[in-house]
Amino acid sequence: MATRAVAAQRGLRRLFSTSPFPSFNPPPSAAAAQQPKAEPSTNLFVSGLSKRTTTEGLKEAFSKFGEVVQARVVTDRVSGYSKGFGFVRYGTLEDAAKGIEGMDGKFLDGWVIFAEYARPRAPPGPPSESSQYGHNMSSPYGRQ
DNA sequence: AGTGAGCGT
Numbered sequence: 001m002a003t004r005a006v007a008a009q010r011g012l013r014r015l016f017s018t019s020p021f022p023s024f025n026p027p028p029s030a031a032a033a034q035q036p037k038a039e040p041s042t043n044l045f046v047s048g049l050s051k052r053t054t055t056e057g058l059k060e061a062f063s064k065f066g067e068v069v070q071a072r073v074v075t076d077r078v079s080g081y082s083k084g085f086g087f088v089r090y091g092t093l094e095d096a097a098k099g100i101e102g103m104d105g106k107f108l109d110g111w112v113i114f115a116e117y118a119r120p121r122a123p124p125g126p127p128s129e130s131s132q133y134g135h136n137m138s139s140p141y142g143r144q
Numbered sequence: 145a146g147t148g149a150g151c152g153t
Contacts, residue, residue: 045151074152084148111148119151 038117040093042069044100045118047085049073050109055086057109062088065102066095087118 046058059071073086090096096117104115 043151047150048148051146051148072152074150077153083150083152085150085152087152114150121152 041117043118044088048113050111065098067091
């Protein structure tokens, strides 16, 4: 038997084969905490990247399926090494969809990569003192 | 660390 690499990703799709109780309805709020399919977005989250994969390599790989406006491989801020995942932004939603269908589960630099719609980075909030990094060089004033 | 799931400088 050949070893097959099954892309299990993060979550498992639970299928409802048959309803044991036809009188009852499936729980509406049971799995409503998370959408099975991410909302269409021009931002793509790409994981499973090789440590050797860089931003231009990622952009070149995804540019074959659409116009990549912005691409970035997330690297450590201190060392500068790749964390193994990155983000790709297309110009349109359809190009983003083609990019996912074209690159998800494919190989890049010897590693299987996973492409999906990325979540919103951060909600546009008011100027707050919240800082994810050490220094808090806040300039709350002069902000429009 | 060469770390291997994940959502960003």
